[in-house]
Amino acid sequence: MKVSLTKLLLLLVLTTSLFAQAKRDPRVVGLAGAYGTVADGIFAVGYNPALIALQQDKPFMLQLFGFDFGMVSNYISLGNLNTISGDTLTTEDKDLILRDLDKSGGLRLYTDIHMPIPILNFASGNMALTSNLVVLGDATIPTGIMSLLLNGNPVSEEIDMTLKLDLLGVNELGFSFAIPSDDFAWGMTIKYLQGLFYFGIDSDSSQASLITDTTAMYGSGTYFFRQGVGGSGLGLDIGFTTMDFDGWRIGFSMINALGTINWNRPSVIKNIMAGSDNIYGNSDDLFHMTWAGMALNDSMAVRYNYTIDTLNMQTMSSDSLFYSNPTDEQIVYNLDEDGNLKQFSTRYPAQFRFSVSKRFPDILVVSDLLAGFEDRFFARNRWRWSIGAEVTKNPTFPIRFGYSWAGYDFKELGMGFGIHKGPIIFDMGLAFRNGVWIHSMKGVNISLGVTITSFGSRKEEPVESTPENEPVILPPDIE
Numbered sequence: 001m002k003v004s005l006t007k008l009l010l011l012l013v014l015t016t017s018l019f020a021q022a023k024r025d026p027r028v029v030g031l032a033g034a035y036g037t038v039a040d041g042i043f044a045v046g047y048n049p050a051l052i053a054l055q056q057d058k059p060f061m062l063q064l065f066g067f068d069f070g071m072v073s074n075y076i077s078l079g080n081l082n083t084i085s086g087d088t089l090t091t092e093d094k095d096l097i098l099r100d101l102d103k104s105g106g107l108r109l110y111t112d113i114h115m116p117i118p119i120l121n122f123a124s125g126n127m128a129l130t131s132n133l134v135v136l137g138d139a140t141i142p143t144g145i146m147s148l149l150l151n152g153n154p155v156s157e158e159i160d161m162t163l164k165l166d167l168l169g170v171n172e173l174g175f176s177f178a179i180p181s182d183d184f185a186w187g188m189t190i191k192y193l194q195g196l197f198y199f200g201i202d203s204d205s206s207q208a209s210l211i212t213d214t215t216a217m218y219g220s221g222t223y224f225f226r227q228g229v230g231g232s233g234l235g236l237d238i239g240f241t242t243m244d245f246d247g248w249r250i251g252f253s254m255i256n257a258l259g260t261i262n263w264n265r266p267s268v269i270k271n272i273m274a275g276s277d278n279i280y281g282n283s284d285d286l287f288h289m290t291w292a293g294m295a296l297n298d299s300m301a302v303r304y305n306y307t308i309d310t311l312n313m314q315t316m317s318s319d320s321l322f323y324s325n326p327t328d329e330q331i332v333y334n335l336d337e338d339g340n341l342k343q344f345s346t347r348y349p350a351q352f353r354f355s356v357s358k359r360f361p362d363i364l365v366v367s368d369l370l371a372g373f374e375d376r377f378f379a380r381n382r383w384r385w386s387i388g389a390e391v392t393k394n395p396t397f398p399i400r401f402g403y404s405w406a407g408y409d410f411k412e413l414g415m416g417f418g419i420h421k422g423p424i425i426f427d428m429g430l431a432f433r434n435g436v437w438i439h440s441m442k443g444v445n446i447s448l449g450v451t452i453t454s455f456g457s458r459k460e461e462p463v464e465s466t467p468e469n470e471p472v473i474l475p476p477d478i479e
Contacts, residue, residue, distance in 0.1 A: 011164035023047075023132055023172070024068045024114050026447040029429030030416020031388030032402030034366045036355025037241055037249040038390075040458065041123035042451075045130045045176050045189050047353065048239035048253040053178035056126045059454035061425075063121035066450070068114040070445025072433040074104040074410075079439040094150045098143060104162075107141040116449070117171070126187075128176040133196075140164040144210075153161030154212065161208035168346065169196035170261060172235070175370075188238045195231025195261040196269055196344055199289070202226050210308070219308035224332075226301050227289055228344065229280065230265030235259035235348055247359040249338070252352070259348030264298050264334070266342050293330065299330045299341050349374055362393040371478060382406055388414065396420050403436070410434055416447075425451040425458070447448075 023046030044051035178187030208221025241251030275284035281297020357366035389401025416429035433443035
């Protein structure tokens with residue numbers, strides 16, 4: 001039985017909403033992303049690897065458990081849903097909703113989940129080894145569809161109906177080191193990106209539209225669904241930080257300066273998924289996608305074409321109103337002229353971060369300025385400013401809060417705490433995403449983790465305060 005496009009896309013959007021910065025931990029969540037000069041040990045990876053140089057005199061760090069889940073949209077909140085439910089929207093209300101959505105390219109839902117691999121996150125001296133499983137989902141419903149739902153179909157105006165979807169699973173295995181000097185340190189992380197799976201709509205080969213004339217509605221669309229199982233690639237992070245100067249610290253970093261995952265290569269993941277016969281795309285696979293009852297191997301993509309022809313009151317009940325091409329024309333074999341499997345790549349988004357922090361006797365204040373270079377996955381093509389504070393009056397129970405701003409449509413309020421007792425470091429963070437109140441937030445981020453170190457714990461050197469105008473007593477002259 002042929003899979004309907006509507007049901008498939010609905011399933012994919014729901015799937016991404018169940019999954020959840022390519023790397024995150026409870027402390028950075030509580031500080032709302034202000035982290036580039038204060039991240040400690042293994043948690044410096046993904047933010048500024050140069051900070052690993054500052055832990056060389058501290059005991060080792062080993063993460064036992066970590067879990068981080070987040071989801072966010074650009075419109076869905078309790079307040080907005082309450083506004084549009086049970087009432088008739090005015091033209092001004094509809095225009096305001098559509099203007100907000102149009103600035104973000106449509107109704108967007110982004111989800112991510114981060115799970116550090118136990119025991120494989122370790123730091124000692126000026127080196128660290130980290131491994132993190134990351135699943136990212138990014139789906140967008142175009143503004144044209146939302147306009148059709150709110151305003152109906154305008155006459156003689158073409159409506160863009162093109163959906164966007166990316167679903168990616170990857171394991172980041174990184175080796176980090178940093179080299180200190182008297183005044184500054186620099187460091188880098190070399191990452192092996194083990195692609196687990198990828199599924200998405202190729203935006204360059206997909207389009208859909210709907211147009212209405214005085215007698216009927218017409219529409220057509222083409223969606224090119226692409227999958228990948230078992231990819232691999234390399235990534236590179238670089239960072240710089242100053243040493244503490246009167247409590248001040250400045251740093252900058254480029255995360256994923258290099259980072260690309262190549263799919264359809266031979267890989268261990270593909271061999272595992274292929275089952276006992278080592279052939280991916282048949283009945284003994286641990287998992288494979290299907291289309292119209294056919295198992296899809298890694299050489300197959302799906303091109304789904306549909307046409308809406310002369311939709312009016314007389315043809316609305318016709319079975320031939322919405323039709324697509326035969327199944328054998330929808331399967332596209334991703335092979336070159338020699339019959340070999342073609343590879344394709346997924347770019348891992350890069351981010352630039354500038355950070356400054358000031359440590360006082362009982363509080364740490366930090367601020368970051370972050371820029372992405374494309375709107376994809378965890379990156380946004382805009383500047384984001386964040387500021388956070390960690391109250392350390394009681395070192396065994398630090399309290400954190402932070403705020404970030406990236407335009408009126410992307411705000412975040414973070415809060416969290418830690419319990420640091422002996423060798424045990426427990427942290428928890430919570431953030432309201434795209435809003436600062438429960439009724440206005442359009443997403444949430446929940447993070448927690450357990451790390452162990454030596455019985456001496458990982459204590460920062462205290463910052464001594466000198467009272468101003470205190471008289472200076474000179475020692476008597478010694479004859």
